[in-house]
Amino acid sequence: MDIMSTENVCRDFPSGRRKVRVLYDVSLKVEEGSLTVLRGRSGSGKTTLLNIMSGLDDPTSGRVFFADREFSAMAPALRDVIRARQMGFVFQAVALIPTMSAYENVEFMLRIAGKKADRARVLECLDKVGLSKRVEHFPAELSGGEQQRVAIARAMVHRPRVIFADEPTAELDSAMGMSVMKLFRTAVEEGTTVVMTTHDTNIMELADMIYTLEDGRVTDVRRGGEGL
Amino acid sequence: MFKLVLRKMLNNKWMVACLLIGSILAVAMVGSIPMYADSVLEEMIHEDLYAYQEQSEDKNYYPAYAGKYLVRRQFSASAESGAEEIEQTSARIAGYVRQLGLDTLSHTTHLVINSVTLVPDEKSFASVNKMTEFHAFSGLNDNIELLYGRLPSSAVTDGVLEVVISRAAERAMDLIMGDTLTVKGTPLGSAIKAVRVVGVFNYKDNRNGYWYGSTSALDKAFVADYDAMTTYCVEREMCVRRVEWMYALRYAQIDLGNIGAVLGTYSYQITEMTKAGNLTFDIPAYNVLVQYVSRETELNIMLLVLQIPILIMLAFYIYMVSKLIVEFDKNEISVLKSRGCRRGQIFTLYLLQSGVISLIALLIGPFLARAACGVLGSSDGFLSFGGAPIRPAVHLKALLYCLAAAVLGVVTMLVPVVPASRTDIVILKRKKARGSGKPLWKKLYLDFILIAVSCYGIYVYGTRQNSVSAGAGSTPIEPLLYLISSLFTLGVALLMLRFYPYLVNSVFKAGEKRWSPVMYSTLTTVARQKGREQFLVIFLIFTITFGLFSASAARTIDKTMVNNVNYYYGAEYSVRGMWYDLTGGVTSGEPANDSTQGYQPLNMEKYTSVNGLYNATKVFRRYGVKLWVGSTFNITADLIATEPAKIYKTLNMPTDTQRTVTTKELCDALAADDHGTLISRAMANAYGLRVGDTFEYTYGSLMKQKLNVVGIFDYWPQYDPLSANNILMIINYDTLAGLANFRLMPYEIWYSRDKSVSTDEIRASFKELGLTLVWEKDAVAELQQRANDVKFRGTNGALTLGFIVIMVVSVMGFIIYWVLSIKSRVLQFGVLRAMGLTGGKVMRMLIGEQIFLSGFAIDVGIVLGTAVSRLFVPLIQLAYTNPTPPQSVLLLAGDYGRLFICIGLMLGVGLSVIGWLISRINVTAAIKLGEE
Numbered sequence A: 001m002d003i004m005s006t007e008n009v010c011r012d013f014p015s016g017r018r019k020v021r022v023l024y025d026v027s028l029k030v031e032e033g034s035l036t037v038l039r040g041r042s043g044s045g046k047t048t049l050l051n052i053m054s055g056l057d058d059p060t061s062g063r064v065f066f067a068d069r070e071f072s073a074m075a076p077a078l079r080d081v082i083r084a085r086q087m088g089f090v091f092q093a094v095a096l097i098p099t100m101s102a103y104e105n106v107e108f109m110l111r112i113a114g115k116k117a118d119r120a121r122v123l124e125c126l127d128k129v130g131l132s133k134r135v136e137h138f139p140a141e142l143s144g145g146e147q148q149r150v151a152i153a154r155a156m157v158h159r160p161r162v163i164f165a166d167e168p169t170a171e172l173d174s175a176m177g178m179s180v181m182k183l184f185r186t187a188v189e190e191g192t193t194v195v196m197t198t199h200d201t202n203i204m205e206l207a208d209m210i211y212t213l214e215d216g217r218v219t220d221v222r223r224g225g226e227g228l
Numbered sequence B: 001m002f003k004l005v006l007r008k009m010l011n012n013k014w015m016v017a018c019l020l021i022g023s024i025l026a027v028a029m030v031g032s033i034p035m036y037a038d039s040v041l042e043e044m045i046h047e048d049l050y051a052y053q054e055q056s057e058d059k060n061y062y063p064a065y066a067g068k069y070l071v072r073r074q075f076s077a078s079a080e081s082g083a084e085e086i087e088q089t090s091a092r093i094a095g096y097v098r099q100l101g102l103d104t105l106s107h108t109t110h111l112v113i114n115s116v117t118l119v120p121d122e123k124s125f126a127s128v129n130k131m132t133e134f135h136a137f138s139g140l141n142d143n144i145e146l147l148y149g150r151l152p153s154s155a156v157t158d159g160v161l162e163v164v165i166s167r168a169a170e171r172a173m174d175l176i177m178g179d180t181l182t183v184k185g186t187p188l189g190s191a192i193k194a195v196r197v198v199g200v201f202n203y204k205d206n207r208n209g210y211w212y213g214s215t216s217a218l219d220k221a222f223v224a225d226y227d228a229m230t231t232y233c234v235e236r237e238m239c240v241r242r243v244e245w246m247y248a249l250r251y252a253q254i255d256l257g258n259i260g261a262v263l264g265t266y267s268y269q270i271t272e273m274t275k276a277g278n279l280t281f282d283i284p285a286y287n288v289l290v291q292y293v294s295r296e297t298e299l300n301i302m303l304l305v306l307q308i309p310i311l312i313m314l315a316f317y318i319y320m321v322s323k324l325i326v327e328f329d330k331n332e333i334s335v336l337k338s339r340g341c342r343r344g345q346i347f348t349l350y351l352l353q354s355g356v357i358s359l360i361a362l363l364i365g366p367f368l369a370r371a372a373c374g375v376l377g378s379s380d381g382f383l384s385f386g387g388a389p390i391r392p393a394v395h396l397k398a399l400l401y402c403l404a405a406a407v408l409g410v411v412t413m414l415v416p417v418v419p420a421s422r423t424d425i426v427i428l429k430r431k432k433a434r435g436s437g438k439p440l441w442k443k444l445y446l447d448f449i450l451i452a453v454s455c456y457g458i459y460v461y462g463t464r465q466n467s468v469s470a471g472a473g474s475t476p477i478e479p480l481l482y483l484i485s486s487l488f489t490l491g492v493a494l495l496m497l498r499f500y501p502y503l504v505n506s507v508f509k510a511g512e513k514r515w516s517p518v519m520y521s522t523l524t525t526v527a528r529q530k531g532r533e534q535f536l537v538i539f540l541i542f543t544i545t546f547g548l549f550s551a552s553a554a555r556t557i558d559k560t561m562v563n564n565v566n567y568y569y570g571a572e573y574s575v576r577g578m579w580y581d582l583t584g585g586v587t588s589g590e591p592a593n594d595s596t597q598g599y600q601p602l603n604m605e606k607y608t609s610v611n612g613l614y615n616a617t618k619v620f621r622r623y624g625v626k627l628w629v630g631s632t633f634n635i636t637a638d639l640i641a642t643e644p645a646k647i648y649k650t651l652n653m654p655t656d657t658q659r660t661v662t663t664k665e666l667c668d669a670l671a672a673d674d675h676g677t678l679i680s681r682a683m684a685n686a687y688g689l690r691v692g693d694t695f696e697y698t699y700g701s702l703m704k705q706k707l708n709v710v711g712i713f714d715y716w717p718q719y720d721p722l723s724a725n726n727i728l729m730i731i732n733y734d735t736l737a738g739l740a741n742f743r744l745m746p747y748e749i750w751y752s753r754d755k756s757v758s759t760d761e762i763r764a765s766f767k768e769l770g771l772t773l774v775w776e777k778d779a780v781a782e783l784q785q786r787a788n789d790v791k792f793r794g795t796n797g798a799l800t801l802g803f804i805v806i807m808v809v810s811v812m813g814f815i816i817y818w819v820l821s822i823k824s825r826v827l828q829f830g831v832l833r834a835m836g837l838t839g840g841k842v843m844r845m846l847i848g849e850q851i852f853l854s855g856f857a858i859d860v861g862i863v864l865g866t867a868v869s870r871l872f873v874p875l876i877q878l879a880y881t882n883p884t885p886p887q888s889v890l891l892l893a894g895d896y897g898r899l900f901i902c903i904g905l906m907l908g909v910g911l912s913v914i915g916w917l918i919s920r921i922n923v924t925a926a927i928k929l930g931e932e
Helices: A046-053 A076-086 A100-110 A121-130 A144-156 A174-189 A201-206 B003-012 B013-056 B083-100 B167-172 B216-222 B226-236 B259-275 B282-328 B330-338 B343-378 B398-412 B426-435 B446-467 B479-510 B517-526 B533-569 B644-650 B661-670 B681-687 B733-738 B759-768 B779-787 B790-822 B826-834 B839-875 B895-917 B924-929
Strands: A002-015 A019-031 A035-039 A060-064 A087-090 A163-167 A193-198 A209-214 A217-223 B070-073 B106-115 B118-120 B130-135 B146-148 B160-164 B180-183 B194-204 B221-222 B242-247 B281-283 B573-579 B613-629 B632-642 B676-680 B694-698 B706-713 B728-732 B749-754 B771-777
Touching: A002 A046, A002 A193, A019 A046, A019 A060, A019 A193, A019 A209, A019 A217, A035 A174, A035 A201, A035 B644, A046 A163, A046 A193, A076 A087, A087 A144, A100 A121, A121 A144, A121 B759, A144 A163, A144 A174, A163 A174, A163 B759, A174 A193, A174 A201, A193 B003, A209 B517, A217 B533, B003 B013, B003 B343, B013 B282, B013 B343, B013 B398, B013 B790, B070 B083, B070 B118, B070 B282, B083 B106, B083 B226, B083 B242, B083 B259, B106 B226, B130 B216, B130 B226, B146 B221, B160 B167, B160 B216, B160 B226, B160 B426, B167 B194, B167 B216, B194 B221, B216 B221, B221 B226, B242 B924, B259 B281, B259 B282, B259 B733, B282 B330, B282 B343, B282 B398, B282 B533, B282 B790, B330 B343, B343 B398, B343 B790, B479 B517, B479 B533, B479 B839, B517 B839, B533 B779, B533 B790, B533 B839, B533 B895, B613 B733, B632 B681, B644 B661, B661 B676, B661 B706, B676 B681, B676 B826, B681 B706, B681 B728, B706 B728, B728 B733, B759 B771, B771 B779, B779 B790, B790 B839, B790 B895, B826 B839, B839 B895
Parallel strands: A035 A193, A035 A209, A087 A163, A163 A193, B130 B221, B160 B194, B632 B728, B676 B706
Antiparallel strands: A002 A019, A002 A060, A209 A217, B070 B242, B070 B281, B106 B130, B106 B242, B118 B180, B146 B194, B160 B221, B180 B194, B573 B749, B573 B771, B613 B632, B613 B694, B613 B749, B676 B728, B694 B706
């Protein structure tokens, strides 16, 4: 079953007096419980597409569906609620809250999602990302990779249906990047759908579905493992 | 490099603009001190000199002259010659006068021969004194007008010296034109056997000071021709016993530019004349100018002291903004350093930047200082501008002050540059990773140190208060006291800042499981942030504390001044009329304590008919009254007898002056009992008297009288409870006057006053009614004069100006903090929005932070401001010579209200800015910004 899909999505941005089209009639589907990768060079429109799919941005034209509902037509407040409860996010710039410890950053997401504080769940997530011994440390005391792993734990803690990750391994070395991908794989195996953007070809082997974007268009669609 | 500096400044224009505003304010505040001081002091010099004349004026004769320069030389009877000496001294004094550089309005050399015995002709009715004086003045002819007769000849013919006399002398000595008197002996020289009156003169009414003092010496003396006296009484035979050289100098030429030189010259000349040993002098301007210099110093110190908190805040603000700019540039600095840029080069870059900012501040600041002086001068109360504004000139001294402030501004701006210029990219990254650590003030326990220092200062002041008596020349604001109050405020603010995070953290932990995302984020942010918010909190606390303290100090000073004047004066207007004893003799002095002399009653009907005065009340005083209290006798006390029902209406004491009862209750109790008395608390404590007790008293020829204690007072106008003579009792005048053997003696009359009637009109009314006054006291006029006093205006003005500047600086600091706080957290807000937190919740988070930070600062500021006011305002030493009933610290609700309005505006502006910034956050752009 497709948890998400886009239908002829276009996106224009103003550039001075002109408009620049970044996405051209992008239509794709994301299967539930899959690891879907949007790949492409810098400026190909993958981040913009991810933002539209997650409701952070609105398409200029076209539609976005989430769980069989037209997500793009929903009121922003409703989209906020859906994002809070059913989606998780991991960004390239980690952006943990500096005044909260690793534990508190993860627990904070539970509160945003409207759920009760659940210490066991938070510790479970931090354990999954290999940070069970760093729960009381603040972001300034963690390395870049550790911070990214906290962000992943934060994205998973409230059991979202979808995790959106924008270049989550861009600032990590290859070993760390692979480790993050394995975490995503684990989440997928537990039923979470992961949609991520990357331009790193090495990690795509773990993907279920790969969409290639070039100049705002989907130029290739293939399943993971098929030659690129 | 200059282009680079300008480009940097333009890239960061808002922060640079904030820094520039702070620098301009600092230059203006410092420059306003000499500008205000000099413009009012210039007035003060001439006012002081003129006031000397007014106070010294003998109303029945000619006025004293402030520009008098009088030197005297006394010659003994055995002096054989004096001509050469007189000439040399004349030349010397003329030289001294030239050194002063002031114009001479008039000059005279005055020769005096005294102890001349004259024998009138048989036909003459003259009644001359045995010891008659002879005077001669150079330049006399231009300064008298002959009523009749002619001027005396310079020659002595047939041994007769011609003289003229004043109108007063004519009457006093019963002389007429042509009267000839024989000189007994040769006190005027052997050539002069007799004197003949050839003319009667009056003094020309000139104010050039020729007639420099009281001319009463000529009321019973003769005036000869100057040349005649010189020839016959100096050159031929030395008979002159005293020579005076008098110069009337144009004191209006003394101004700020030359006062130092004039005073220095005066000092030198006085020293030389004192060394000579045979000269005495009377130079009133010297003492007036010495006092003026002392007041000038006091005023300058006072203005500087009052501005200390503001200057500290401005320095703090400049440092803070400069630090923010440097932080903003840290990446750039570290990159430059990593590329080989030397520390000196980086320092030079910021030196140039600071220099440009300070230069602009120096160009604009003096003019703003001029405007600030307008506030200082027109302020007749805290945040009140009823006085006339002043428009001082921008002169060199003020520019030098401004320059000093600009230079200090540059230094302050460079302080954060020093550590930053050491930072290369490695150190920067490491610092970012490690965090900033504890602030320096926490590591050094600066909060405890400041509090300890200020508590010690309070203790020292408290003990000093008992030994220092208030004097007329005291500074209203003790410099160190003001500094200590600022240190105390800063110390307590830092202490609150140290412990507040723990308090917030406790609140966080208490409800950790239940907090909403908004509260969760707010509490963790407030409890754990270590950055700029400290500045904001301290700023706000300081602003509110200083605002309340300024308001309280200004109002308490105002009120104390009013109360003190009212206490010293007693009533709004009081007089002591001319009394006539039973023989018809005039009495202007006070009768002796043991006097039994009686007096004729005053025409009270006239005294109650004076225009502008009402509630006329008798106040009789007697000192050294004898008391018998129980078995104790030989007690002496002071007595006041008055009309209790009326005296209450004339008194101007605050209702809460007495400790246990009101003054009205005391007066009512006295009015209700004809034989009642109010006694001072000192008397009650000394002799164990309580309300209901009785004792006896007497004075003069009165029989012993019994009195019932109906009340005990702590304060009564003009009564000093701390003085040695603090045993005072107050009784009914009418009862006293009804006693057998009562002798009517002079009393004062106290009035209430219609303020719409001027003092001149009141005086005219007394004159019209034919009432001669020995003295009069006008409390209303005194209050008006004090309100116009330069120190008083300067105090109110400086406190008001300081408050306004601090509010401006706080608003700017507040906005800077919030703008930077939000801008630095745009990515964080973007991620939170992405995660599903609504814009409204993000806004509520920030409002929550405002409430916890600003709200905390406001609450601490109000409590601390009230505490600092109650602690320090009473320690303010006030420049009064008479005791004041204790004035509680005044904190008016209106001042709190004004402060809240300012704070409210500040918070409102801040919230608007926050709301606007939040509304502009584009989530995707924010996240993208983070990636970059």
